[in-house]
Amino acid sequence: MAAHRCSYLAWLVFIFSLSGILVADGQETTLSGDHLVSAVENPQTDAETEKRAAEEPAVEERRWEATRAADAAEENQEFPASVATVLSSTPQLKDDFQEELVIRPLHSGDIYASFHFRTLWETDFMKGNKVSHYRLFPKSLGQVISKFSVRELHISFTQGYWRTMQWGQPYLPSPPGAELWVWFQDTVTDVDATWKELTNVLSGIFCASLNFIDSTNTVQPSASFKPLGIANVTDHRFLRYATLPREIVCTENLTPWKKLLPCGSKAGLAVLLKSEKLFHSSFHSQAVHIRPMCQDSQCKTPSWELRQTLNVVFDLHTSGQGKQEWSLFKMFSRTLTEACPLASSSKIYIDITDNPQEEQFELIPATPLLRQAVVLGDRRTFSVYDLTQQVTFGTVRSLNLLIRWKSTEGHMLRPLLHAERYVAGYGLQTGEIHTLMYNNHPFRSFSVLLLDSVPWYLRLYIHTLTVTSKGKDNKPSYIHYQPSKDRIRPHLLEMLVQLPPHSVTEVTVQFERALLKWTEYTPDPNHGFYVGSSVISALVPSTVAMDTNNTQERTLFSSFFPCKEESSYFVRVYTEPLLVNLPTPDFSMPYNVICLTCTVVAVGYGSLYNLLTRSFQVEEPNPGLAKRIANIIRKMRGVPPL
Amino acid sequence: MKLFHLFSFFAAYLVADSSDVENSVGQFFSSGHTNNWAVLVCTSRFWFNYRHVANTLSVYRSVKRLGIPDSHIVLMLADDMACNHRNPKPATVFSHKNMELNVYGDDVEVDYRGYEVTVENFLRVLTGRLPLSTPRSKRLLSDDRSNILIYLTGHGGNGFLKFQDSEEISNVELADAFEQMWQKRRYNELLFIIDTCQGASMYERFYSPNIMALASSQVGEDSLSHQPDLAIGVHLMDRYTFYLLEFLEDIHPASKANMNDLFKVCPKSQCVSTPGHRTDLFLRDPGSVLITDFFGSVRKVEITTEAINLTDPIQQQEESSVSEDANKEMYSYVDQLPVSEIIHQKPKQKDWHPPDGFILGLWTLILLVFFKTYGIKHLKHIF
Secondary structure, rough: HHHEEEEEEEHHHHHHHHHHHHHHHHHHHHHHHHHHHHHHHHHHHHHHHHHHHHHHOOOHHHHHHHHHHHHHHHHHHHHHHHHHHHHHOOOOOEEEEEEEEEEEEEEOOEEEEEEEEEEEEEOOOOOOHHHHHHOOOOOOHHHHHHHHHHEEEEEEEEOOOOOOHOOOOOOOOOOOOEEEEEOOOOOOOHHHHHHHHHHHHHHHOOOHHHHHHHOEEOOOOOOOOOOOOOOOOOHHHHEEEEEEEEOOHHHHHHHHHOOOOOOOOHHHHHHHHHHHHHHOOOOOEEEEEEEEEOOOOOOOEEEEEEEEEEEEOOOOOHHHEEEEEEHEEEEEEHOOOOOOOOOOOEEEEOOOOOOOOOOEEOOOOOOOEEEEEEEOEEEEEEEEEEEHHHHHHOOOOOEEOOEHHHHHHOOOOOOOEEEEEEOOOOOEEEEEEEEEEOOOOOOOOOEEEEEEEEEEEEEEEEEEEEEEEOOEEEEEEEEEOOOOOOOEEEEEEEEEEOOOOEEEEEEEEEEEEEEOOOOOOOHHHHHHEEEEEEEEEEEEEEOOOOOOOOOOOOOHHHHOOOOOOEEEEEEEEEEEEEEOOOOOOOHHHHHHHHHHHHHHHHHHHHHHHOOOOOOOOOOOOOOHHHHHHHHHHHHHHHOOOO | OHHHHHHHHHHHHHHHHHHHHHHHHHHHHHHHOEEEEEEEEEEEHHHHHHHHHHHHHHHHHHHOOOOOOOOEEEEEEEOOOOOOOOOOOOOOOOOOOOOOOOOOOOOOOOOOEEOOOOOOHHHHHHOOOOOOOHHHHHHOOOOOEEEEEEEOOOEEEOOOOEEEOOOEEEEEHHHHHHHHHHHHOOEEEEEEEEEEEOOOOHHHHHHHHHHEEEEEEOOOOOEEEEEEEOOOEEEEEEEHHHHHHHHHOOOOOOOEEEEEEHOOOOOOOOOOOEEEEEOOOOOOHHHHOEEEHHOOOOOOOOOOOOOOOOOOOOOOOOOHHHHHHHOOOOEEOOOOHHHHHHHOOHHHHHOOOOOOHHHHHHHHHHHHHHHHHHHHHHHHHHO
16 A cells, blocks of 8 residues: 555656656747757858958968968868869778867766867778778777777776766766777687787877786676677677776876877867866766777768767866866866867867756856757757857957856756665675665666676675565576686676666675785785776666767767667766775784794794603504404493403 | 288187087097987885885986987886875976976876886896787887986885885896896996985996996985975985986086086985995996986987989779679667667587586496496405
């Protein structure tokens, strides 16, 4: 009966919320009507600016000429037909570079800045194709793709943990530390050897300790991490996944990452990437994603995409000095003066969905350009600043966006899916890993795929694995478990679990801590040992229809995960990494001295003492077996022995 | 007559001048090296050893400023101080009080870091015995025309230097590594600098030619730190490297300062310890060896008078014809979470091996048949 009442209540809440959404929708439509008007007005202003640009050649003549030359060069690239008459009849391979910065003011008062750089190149690295002429695509990565026959490469370096409860979902998720997953082409014969070599080479390119990736932390997931690019068959033998949760991220990782950009950090949005500001933040993540993409709607030839992203969350309290004001200069200690001349599009998006009437924050300078995008199952509205237009920079020729907060309420979000994980238990022998997965959707249940990779020195007792939601046993519809081998490979656990609506699902498994050999301890074993984040992949029901057309022009930040259904969107959620203490011997000098002294005393003094105090006697010859047995029996009978 | 005198004087001056130019040119090529390398190692872990990282980074800064490119510098830092959570200003490492000089910079490239800094890796880098897949940035690709600067800092004692508080390298091992480098023709001249307690003990055992060595302290002496900083909470630098950095900041690529000037860096009044040096293995006179022979870089420029015709740009071969295009299969994106496909996934076929119970049963059967046929008393025929 109580359950019935609860369900009624839930329905009531649902109806109320639905009406709320409807009202909000109504507001939105009126708003978007306004937006339409402004968008219609905009081409006029564009035309005007062009005219103005044509009319004022006297001012800064050199600058204009230079840009025009660059324009001409780009036109050559874009229209091979025009080149054909000049050079020869061979069409050039097209490449294209776009850059984007998305700024999302978060509910907690922090600010989330997400850089996206994309180089798209109509070439083919597959099937041993030799590629020798590089323009925008970095040669160092191109050679890696060719040499190791990589189909897809995803690498991320993250410092800090993304707090889903306070910040919502990120545009691109990443676990703390370093993460690397690679799909190899099916021509690779020895995947493990190629993987090992690839990690070594990447460690050189990105100045990271990726060479610590070996068989003990590499897994081969059987269902997670499907290719993000085009692929007709997916054979999971060609997939490798590894994380290094302890990896530190600092300037030495940012430097090579910036060098991969066509403009370096000299022009465009990358000017803002100054390490002393980027690392003074609550969360920092940089990533490189390489994958084949559809070239056109027919999708018969692939083009290769290199996507470099950098996500950073600036903390209001540590760097804002208590003032509720943000600007590009405050965040990055730089302002923008120009777009990257090689970029075909260079834009800044500011999320103003929660702020339609400017009641939460104020944006200076204001922009008439607006854009709507469906991202993470929600339709969001963005103010757009186009850096390729000179008007954006105004009369001072520099753009310093300012966000001034008006209200200061910060409340917890309720993201539809989030997860957390912790270690329970006491002592240094056994423990228990708890993973909690929250489905906050009021009436829909959905499946999630949980992937856990646990190092061999935590021996999982897989028979203690329980999955419970709402107090009842929840039987996973798919379990893939690969036990570990000591010093060779980690545990791999993959489960497909159905999360009931509005519930918490708890996965627990007990483990035993193994003893390491004394050379296997790290130089600071008292710090503990890390277990990488578990990965939760899910198709979450969407509130609006998702965009399933992958070929049309979309913003970079909303087009990372390909979308096949309109009703749901794909998210990947990472839990916290675990820090586990293993039984550690005392490596310190006094301990060793004590051990040595005790040994010397026991062996030296002990034997001497033994010699001095023992009295020696001649032993009688050993009685035979039969006699001994007879004696035992006689002893039991109480008769004197033979 | 007066005129003749004047003329002869002028001519003499000219001759003297030209010989002077030749001298300086000769001096420029006298060192006989064609490339420069640097191996800079900090062997200490933990926040309270901030100063050792700052030491190494300040030498890194100097050699980079004087022209050695990142590809020729192998930088090993045993811990991350710049992005350490205790650092009040992340992504910076300061060498001076009041945060005056950030030696970390904005474009540092660390080659070995954290747990990678081990005695084994250090010796492998020196001797070049690295795994095949090691990237170029982690290798010391020097030859017999290379001048190498090796800088070490950390905690040490008489005859050893600790790595990461868990292992140590002895002076004999180090000397043998240098001998191996010499025999494998991996250097022309080598400058060894160490900033650690009892540093002079580390170069005592060297026996290979062309090595010059400097240390921050003599045997039996401690090397001391310099400048505690209240904001950071630890000492910023060691005394010896602090004055070394001060000395190197005044050096520019064309300066004529020589090794004798370097030996005078940080006298006992400043250092408290007595810096030592060893030159008996070195063939040249230290006074003729420029600082830039080791801290700077040779840039090879060849001038040609021949005209070079640039060929036409490379023509990309048109490989895809229309007919081939039509035959190609269409690509598509895959489902990120194909639930039904995952559920009905067949488990991977493994190599079949009989279950343990089965094997036991088989053996029991064999034994039973054996005893049935021969009986227990025939056992002695077998054994």
